[in-house]
Amino acid sequence: MALLEVKDLKVRVEEREILHGLNLTVNEGEIHAIMGPNGSGKSTLSHVIAGKPGYEVTDGQILFKGEDLLEMAPEERAAKGVFLAFQYPVEIPGVATMTFLRTALNAQRKARGESEYSTPDFLKKVREVSKSLNIPQDMLKRGVNVGFSGGEKKRNEVLQMALFEPSLCILDEMDSGLDIDALRIAADGVNALHSPKRAMVVITHYQRLLNYIVPDIVHVMSKGRVVKSGGKELALELEASGYAQFEDAA
Amino acid sequence: MNVAVAKTGKGRAVSDLFTSAEGRLPGSPSVIAVRREAFETYERLGLPHRRIEEWKYTDLRALVGEVLPLSAAPDAAALKRAADAVKVHAIAGARKLVLVDGVFASDLSDVKALASEVGFGTLREALEKDADLLKTASTDAVIALNAAMATDGVVLSIADGTQLSAPIQIIHLATAASASAFTRSRVMVGKGARATIIESFVAVGAKAYQVNDAVVLSIGDNADVAHIRLMDDAPDAVNISSHFVTVGANTKLNFFNMTTGAAVSRLQGFITLAGEGSELSANGVNLLQKTEHGDTTLVVDHAVPNCVSREVFRAVLDDRAHSVFQGRIIVRPDAQKTDGKMMIRALLLSDEAEADNKPELEIFADDVSCGHGATAGALDDSLLFYLKARGLPEKQAQALLIQAFVGEAIEQIADDGLREHVIGIAERWLERRQ
Ligand SMILES: Nc1ncnc2c1ncn2[C@@H]1O[C@H](COP(=O)(O)OP(=O)(O)O)[C@@H](O)[C@H]1O
Ligand SMILES: [Mg+2]
Numbered sequence: 173m174a175l176l177e178v179k180d181l182k183v184r185v186e187e188r189e190i191l192h193g194l195n196l197t198v199n200e201g202e203i204h205a206i207m208g209p210n211g212s213g214k215s216t217l218s219h220v221i222a223g224k225p226g227y228e229v230t231d232g233q234i235l236f237k238g239e240d241l242l243e244m245a246p247e248e249r250a251a252k253g254v255f256l257a258f259q260y261p262v263e264i265p266g267v268a269t270m271t272f273l274r275t276a277l278n279a280q281r282k283a284r285g286e287s288e289y290s291t292p293d294f295l296k297k298v299r300e301v302s303k304s305l306n307i308p309q310d311m312l313k314r315g316v317n318v319g320f321s322g323g324e325k326k327r328n329e330v331l332q333m334a335l336f337e338p339s340l341c342i343l344d345e346m347d348s349g350l351d352i353d354a355l356r357i358a359a360d361g362v363n364a365l366h367s368p369k370r371a372m373v374v375i376t377h378y379q380r381l382l383n384y385i386v387p388d389i390v391h392v393m394s395k396g397r398v399v400k401s402g403g404k405e406l407a408l409e410l411e412a413s414g415y416a417q418f419e420d421a422a
Numbered sequence: 423m424n425v426a427v428a429k430t431g432k433g434r435a436v437s438d439l440f441t442s443a444e445g446r447l448p449g450s451p452s453v454i455a456v457r458r459e460a461f462e463t464y465e466r467l468g469l470p471h472r473r474i475e476e477w478k479y480t481d482l483r484a485l486v487g488e489v490l491p492l493s494a495a496p497d498a499a500a501l502k503r504a505a506d507a508v509k510v511h512a513i514a515g516a517r518k519l520v521l522v523d524g525v526f527a528s529d530l531s532d533v534k535a536l537a538s539e540v541g542f543g544t545l546r547e548a549l550e551k552d553a554d555l556l557k558t559a560s561t562d563a564v565i566a567l568n569a570a571m572a573t574d575g576v577v578l579s580i581a582d583g584t585q586l587s588a589p590i591q592i593i594h595l596a597t598a599a600s601a602s603a604f605t606r607s608r609v610m611v612g613k614g615a616r617a618t619i620i621e622s623f624v625a626v627g628a629k630a631y632q633v634n635d636a637v638v639l640s641i642g643d644n645a646d647v648a649h650i651r652l653m654d655d656a657p658d659a660v661n662i663s664s665h666f667v668t669v670g671a672n673t674k675l676n677f678f679n680m681t682t683g684a685a686v687s688r689l690q691g692f693i694t695l696a697g698e699g700s701e702l703s704a705n706g707v708n709l710l711q712k713t714e715h716g717d718t719t720l721v722v723d724h725a726v727p728n729c730v731s732r733e734v735f736r737a738v739l740d741d742r743a744h745s746v747f748q749g750r751i752i753v754r755p756d757a758q759k760t761d762g763k764m765m766i767r768a769l770l771l772s773d774e775a776e777a778d779n780k781p782e783l784e785i786f787a788d789d790v791s792c793g794h795g796a797t798a799g800a801l802d803d804s805l806l807f808y809l810k811a812r813g814l815p816e817k818q819a820q821a822l823l824i825q826a827f828v829g830e831a832i833e834q835i836a837d838d839g840l841r842e843h844v845i846g847i848a849e850r851w852l853e854r855r856q
Contacts, residue, residue, distance in 0.1 A: 222811050224807050245810070246807065250812055250813035262805055262808045264808070264826065266825070267822050267823070272809075276814055279812075279814050280812075315826075332812065336813070
């Protein structure tokens, strides 16, 4: 059974159809890249998979491990192993990062019927992961993403991914706004999480990120559809010739 | 015709309130004369209503209707229940002064420990000599009523230079249903003294009672005072409290009010910065649900130059709750270099909740820095979604954001232990919501 199956998905936002029958199948252990010009619907797809309100699914299905994802609340999806690293992670003043991490992790474990992490185990785990991601401890005491640089926000997303151990990670424009060093740290963090049981969907506008996170399959999205899929060489092709050919095709 | 009859009926009930209580009201003959005059003022004005500007959003005639008769003094059984409640509500390490249904309960209080550091007496005793204790420069009807009816309270005198070794906690307990308690306390903090005063209002099983409290607090120069008020009266009770505070020079006052109870409540504070170089930090949180109505009205009067005042107030409103915040900063003509800021925010958790925020600046000096802001709104959906996408159920995601919201006011509490205590109160309120 596929880990994620998006079948003929049609989505409207404020009376306007954004996704016009999108198909995507992701199996355990695979790394997929979704590339496409701005406005092609990449973030919309990621939001609908995560359960963000405001999107109307008018047709199609999303199955996660064979279950109907669209029937689940966002927090249920998270507990079942769906993780979206946001293109624009929000700042939450007054909620300490550490408190947030612990509350979220324990909420997910509780939903799965698992015991809560003990404080020492939790602290140990956070320390390990944050060290490997070059996240200083004092950053964890601050409000979630408050005063974080673009790179720090993205690393904080990867930190959560490492803590929550999801089976499907969707990374929306992880490379946007990052310089090359920040990008490398974040990409190394993502690569370290890659496992035969865990799939990654890397959404990006540029080929650059795919030098660090090497995809098995590349999809090209244009105007709300996947218009072409292929191997990693497709990304290089796009880099050379641009998206224009696909915009005509769509 | 009907209207006239109704008025006569109410008028008679009002007089009964005083005449039926008069025999139990302490004080020398001159005190009784002061009381009678105060009651006449109250009778003339009646309960405040929406056409009185200061009470526009808290119409006591509509919300409360009538003042309940004076509560009987607590009997042995009531005192026994009060003793159990004191154990629950006492703040660790604090010296307790307990008032049960408006009467000081010495057996439940730490008078002996307190008297080693502080001049202590009850209002009841003090009124045998001093009629001034019932006087305030106010024309407010509820304050006049308090002067007429106050049965007891504490009179504290903290001498110059005293550094209190423990906080003082005044605990108001209500055991009697459908009755009123009127209390008034006087606290004098001397020059260079350091003190923490906590007031707690709680119900001991009582329902539908009314509290009318007044605190007159004067603080000398170079003092450092923390004043924390925790009001958690019964969900169908009424609590009207008035604070009159005078602050000397180079003094710090850190005030915090937490409202988690009562169907109808108003805290009205009149704080005068009367000495130069002082810093006032006045903050509070109202956590209201169902049809609760909570009003915080604060007048900060910068009477002299070079003082700083900071006000941070937060209200969280669920269901059909109604919160009122009226904050006025007055800067007198002489009060140059005044630095006064007030920030009020209300969080509406329901479409039917209502917040009335009314910040006002009355500035008569020209070289000042004053500002205010007031907002009311719902929780930010994008923040809620972020938390839910990380596995937090709706109510838990809300709770985290609400804690952060009220935290902006709570973090102004200077004392670590009291700050933690107040955070705990907010957490328990949120847990009850889940
Ligand atoms: N909340 C919204 N309201 C209205 N239009 C939206 C909204 N979100 C996205 N869109 C529109 O949907 C299209 C796809 O946007 P998006 O999914 O963000 O694309 P991408 O991530 O590929 O850049 C764009 O035309 C955008 O303007
Ligand atoms: Mg996008």
